[in-house]
Amino acid sequence: xxxxxxxxxxxxxYFPHIGGVEKVVQKLGEGLAQKGYSVxxxxxxxxxxxxxxxxxxxxxxxxxxxxxxxxxxxSFPHFxxxxxxxxxxxxxxxxxxxxxxxxxxxNADRPKIVLYHSDVVRQKALKPFYDLETRxxxxxxxxxxxxSPNYAQTSPILSQFKEKVRVIPLAVDTDFFTPExxxxxxxxxxxxxxxxxxxxxxRFAYYKGLEYLIKAVPLLxxxxxxxxxxxxxxxxxxxxxxxxxxxxxxxVFVPPVxxxxxxxxxxxxxxxxxxxxxxxxxxxxxxxxxxACGVPVITTExxxxxxxxxxxxxxxxxxxxxxxxxxxxxxxxxxETSGEKKWKEPTRERILxxxxxxKFLELWKSLILEAVKRV
Numbered sequence: 001x002x003x004x005x006x007x008x009x010x011x012x013x014y015f016p017h018i019g020g021v022e023k024v025v026q027k028l029g030e031g032l033a034q035k036g037y038s039v040x041x042x043x044x045x046x047x048x049x050x051x052x053x054x055x056x057x058x059x060x061x062x063x064x065x066x067x068x069x070x071x072x073x074x075s076f077p078h079f080x081x082x083x084x085x086x087x088x089x090x091x092x093x094x095x096x097x098x099x100x101x102x103x104x105x106x107n108a109d110r111p112k113i114v115l116y117h118s119d120v121v122r123q124k125a126l127k128p129f130y131d132l133e134t135r136x137x138x139x140x141x142x143x144x145x146x147x148s149p150n151y152a153q154t155s156p157i158l159s160q161f162k163e164k165v166r167v168i169p170l171a172v173d174t175d176f177f178t179p180e181x182x183x184x185x186x187x188x189x190x191x192x193x194x195x196x197x198x199x200x201x202x203r204f205a206y207y208k209g210l211e212y213l214i215k216a217v218p219l220l221x222x223x224x225x226x227x228x229x230x231x232x233x234x235x236x237x238x239x240x241x242x243x244x245x246x247x248x249x250x251x252v253f254v255p256p257v258x259x260x261x262x263x264x265x266x267x268x269x270x271x272x273x274x275x276x277x278x279x280x281x282x283x284x285x286x287x288x289x290x291x292a293c294g295v296p297v298i299t300t301e302x303x304x305x306x307x308x309x310x311x312x313x314x315x316x317x318x319x320x321x322x323x324x325x326x327x328x329x330x331x332x333x334x335x336e337t338s339g340e341k342k343w344k345e346p347t348r349e350r351i352l353x354x355x356x357x358x359k360f361l362e363l364w365k366s367l368i369l370e371a372v373k374r375v
Contacts, residue, residue: 005372006038008087008110010080010099012071014043014058018256019203020285021117024170025093028115029056031361037368042083044071044098059083070097077102084108089372092141095120097130100137107140111371114141115168118282118304119155135160142371147283148305154279166367169309170283171360172292172351177263179294179348184261186254187227187268195225196335199269199295201262201286204232209277209300212324214238217247219328224335229254229265266293271334273298276306277321291315292351296343298330309355315347 007029013019015026025041033039033055045060052058061079063071080102084090090112092099103112114137120130134157138144144164146152152165183191190197198220204210210228217226228238228251235253242251257265266272272290274281274297283305287297291309299306300321312318317334319326334343 004038005368006086006088007032007040007091007368008083008089009039009041009091009093010096010102011041011043011093012096012098014041014045014060015053020283021093023285024115024117026054026056027171027173027357028091028360028364030054031357032364032368035361035365040083040087042076042079042099044073044076048075067097070095072098072101077105080108081106084110089113089368091115092137093117094134094137100133103137103140104133111142112140113143113145113367113371114138115145115147116151116155116158117147118151119157119279121279131157138164143367145367148308150308151279151282151304154303168360168363168367169305169355170285170288171355171357172285172288174292174352174356177266177289177292177351179267179344181267182264183268184257184264186252187265190225190227190252191268195223196270196338197268198224198226198331199229199266199272199290200227200274201229201265201272201290202274204228204230204234204238205280206234207276207278207280208234209275209321210234210238211241212277212322213273213275213327214241214245214247214251215324216327216331217250218245219324220331222250224331225250225252227252227254227269229257231256262289263293266290266295269295270338271296271298271316271331273327273331274300274306275321275327276300276302276304278302279304281306288351288355291347292355294344294348296334296338296347298327298334309350311346311350315350316343 011025029039040057042059044063048062061073061075064074076098092114094116145168272295274284274287297316299310301307307318317330
């Protein structure tokens with residue numbers, strides 16, 4: 001029966017758009033397609049087109065306008081209605097205002113699973129309206145998937161739907177992200193000059209808390225360099241802060257790299273830091289990728305997945321957010337013990353046991369079968 005299940009995934013954007021949620025949508029869709037499911041993805045894009053990508057049927061609809069950086073399309077409800085009729089199950093990725101609005105208008109007569117990526121925390125003016133819309137939308141779901149028990153327990157929205165919530169952690173391709181292999185030339189050159197490397201990879205967004213990592217640099221020994229790989233709206237502010245603190249020689253900015261280069265980037269680090277400050281950082285998959293490469297991580301306690309996969313004193317350290325002094329202390333502690341190989345095996349093993357792509361797809365397959373089961 002499961003081999004014939006037709007699945008419609010709905011999200012605001014899709015690959016090649018770069019983003020953590022988009023990566024999850026892609027990996028879930030391609031993984032289910034490889035297991036024999038028929039998978040279609042509906043998303044906004046630069047123009048309306050249909051194509052097949054790695055076994056997934058992709059229906060893009062032209063973006064008409066944006067509200068608070070979220071894309072909307074006048075055509076989205078039409079395509080949602082059409083594609084939902086062809087599906088046995090719909091998987092929505094939340095938050096996605098265009099997809100949610102389409103469901104509210106269409107009220108698709110199919111079982112629905114919502115993968116709840118994060119609470120909406122910043123849109124204060126629209127929040128009362130959006131919270132009401134969210135409750136109506138989630139009430140139509142058969143199941144709501146949280147990516148960590150921490151998030152399920154601390155989300156004010158999810159606490160209203162406890163009976164529907166299931167936990168399926170996000171996943172890493174452990175055959176791709178491995179400790180063995182080459183180190184990226186940029187990091188290799190830094191290491192050859194005798195520096196220890198503190199690494200961050202990802203978007204330069206407000207909730208990442210990168211200014212607190214930069215403020216920790218003057219407190220660290222001169223032998224430590226911080227490498228920030230990525231780009232985003234906060235970059236001008238971060239560059240200004242580095243200049244203000246005279247850290248141009250100690251903080252290295254590296255543009256985003258191709259996905260195939262990521263393992264070599266992680267392997268060059270002594271410690272990976274994810275200094276997040278807000279619940280918008282619902283999981284932080286990049287830290288899991290670093291752990292799969294045997295790198296210890298420092299994450300912050302914000303009530304989300306960042307302190308779920310990172311076991312304090314075992315795979316790394318969990319610290320208070322917005323605290324450069326605690327970041328400095330944690331970085332130094334790991335650097336002082338990194339040569340003892342204390343961290344490498346536990347970090348890798350943590351990902352292999354609970355956050356592999358294989359386990360992720362097995363859990364999703366079981367939930368899909370439960371959702372489409374006829375009574």
